[in-house]
Amino acid sequence: MPLTQPDLVTLRAGCKINLHLEITGVREDGYHELDTLFFPLPKPFDIITISKGAAGSGLLLDCPGLSIPPEKNIMYKCWEKYCAATDWKPDLEISVEKGIPDGAGLGGGSSDAAVMLNYLNKYCPKNALSPESLNALAATIGADVPFFLNNIPAHATGIGDRLKPSDVSLSGYFLVLICPDVSISTPWAFAAWDKAMLTDRMSDNKKEILTTTTSKDRKHSSRALWLFNSFEVVVYSAFPKLRAYKDKLMAFGAEGAVMSGSGSSIFALYREMEQAASAATALEADGVATYIHHL
Template sequence: MSSVTVRVPAKVNVQLSVGPLREDGYHDLVNVFHAVSIFDDVVARESDSITVAVTGDWADLVPVDDTNLAVQAARALAKHAGVCYGADLVIHKAIPVAGGMAGGSADAAAALVACNELWGLRLPAEDLMRLAADLGSDVPFSLMGGTALGTGRGELLTELPTTGTFHWTFAMADGGLSTPSVYAECDRLRATPSRGFWPEADAGLLAALRDGDPHALGRCLSNDLQPAALSLRPALAVTLEAGRRLGALGAIVSGSGPTCAFLVEDAAHAARLAQALPERAPIRATATAHGPTPGATIL
């Protein structure tokens, strides 16, 4: 096999509850992930070394050196399998970079799946999930897709039942936000250190997902990192309010931001919102999507 193409989705956090800071520097989380139909495609071609190139709207923001998470994923896989194979990786970007939608994590997950297939390793999903967890907290969910509850630092996943399809509009900001910076700002803004409690999944939110009720889900969206993202990027408040005024059922910063996510009635509502938002908010681009969608998938 000379090349493999893997498609991998973006995610939105419909609940992100941030608990105590752990001794390892991470926070305990309750993280309800939802995969949506904004995709990166990662192509892996036979090579003597591991390299990466990037195309697409966000290509200028993606590193093409050893700091690229897809490169790190391919090397981790080769080391785990005890092989010296190479791969030329080409990432076709549609997921925003540093936008709170797991773009880098998605590419790492895709690289694991693509190289596992390209090199004929046939490693089981359990092995790939363990490698994914070592690469980053969001990488396991990018492999899994669908809708899932993430605990620990987000890497311990339990699949959640959902009914039907949820429709979204996303507003992408100019520039990104550093995830560590947003967590640090979250800690700074909290009057009392977040020790001594354990966040829990919202029962109403889980029921809304299970019942396929977008109105109930819109009322339950929550993100403990949102105040920190707004503190670092005040213009996001304008974007969120514009979406609410345009009829969004729910409005939230996705993950550590700065992408804003709007839950809507249906695909037509998503399209109308995507068209209207740029006239009312300081954003770079909009996109419509639906979820849940599968995780990293070989095309």
């Protein structure tokens, strides 16, 4: 029995970090093969308000935090694809208050898309999609979208779309997430990585991107927690102040620190709240948006 669609609902779309992100190859179609570990965080978050629209109005989308036409928004794409898959075309008015910065590597757009798909599937009066079909549809919208549908830690391969739940635990850690006022384009980051590989700069700088405090056995296949990001060497070369922020996080006694996604956000793990609070205060003094999570 389908649920009755509410007149108005307000939802939160959280974010994600990548505990590790390794680019393992490039496919013939140009997409990059990844090995990454997604971990959800409740903040920063976007606030999505969805209400019933006037009959025949279609989707009216207001997202002042992004300077793109509504028809180019990933949520509009979700609505179009879901309508095509189920023959249900609800008239909706949606307002998005952005709290997740764009170009930060936190998956804000993908998170919004997953909230949209879950909403549509929850209230679809007939032909609602199975979890497998919804996941497949999500993968056609964005590589990170399937992860956000379930929003639990997951190991991802392929282009980030082949997911397996992970039992990774950060229990007891204090996580400091910083969001510098720098927007990094993911296509630019991949192109910069490709160029670095061609010029063989990556091998010369490998030691600069290893980010845990010990030097032994960093591979995630043999470590419960392995902090690494293939993008760091190229992003830090282009944005040296991001490397300086990471160094500052480490200086306050972090167990490790690493960039999320293609940047520009960086997170650090601390054993003690006092360390985390001191690091957050120092970064806030630099004008950097900062969030503390007790995991």
